[in-house]
Amino acid sequence: MKLSRYEQETIVSYNAGEQTATIYTRDKAVMRKLDTLVANFPDTYKLVKQDEVSKTYSFPKSFVSYRKPRAVSMEQREQARKKIGLINSKKSYMYVQKMTIK
Known part of the structure; x- marks a missing residue:
């Protein structure tokens, strides 16, 4: 199934009460990156659910990071x-x- 660029969304969600974050994505590039992490670090990154157009992953909330822009x-x-x-x-x-x- 071909999705438009707009439909290729990625949603990161977590809350203060849990130690895990989830990523829901329909973007093939994000899926490839996360599939690699799942294969290389199966104890940390988990594929929770998938269907024909999307996948949902779980990993520690501490791995979500916010960075300031790099000044060069x-x-x-x-x-x-x-x-x-x-x-x-x-x-x-x-x-x-x-x-x-x-």
């Missing part, structure tokens, strides 16, 4: 850009070397 200066941004450029150039050099050796 122009200098930090430029340093990161140069570092990534260097990494990418090394990867392409290694790829060319590998291809010429064969």
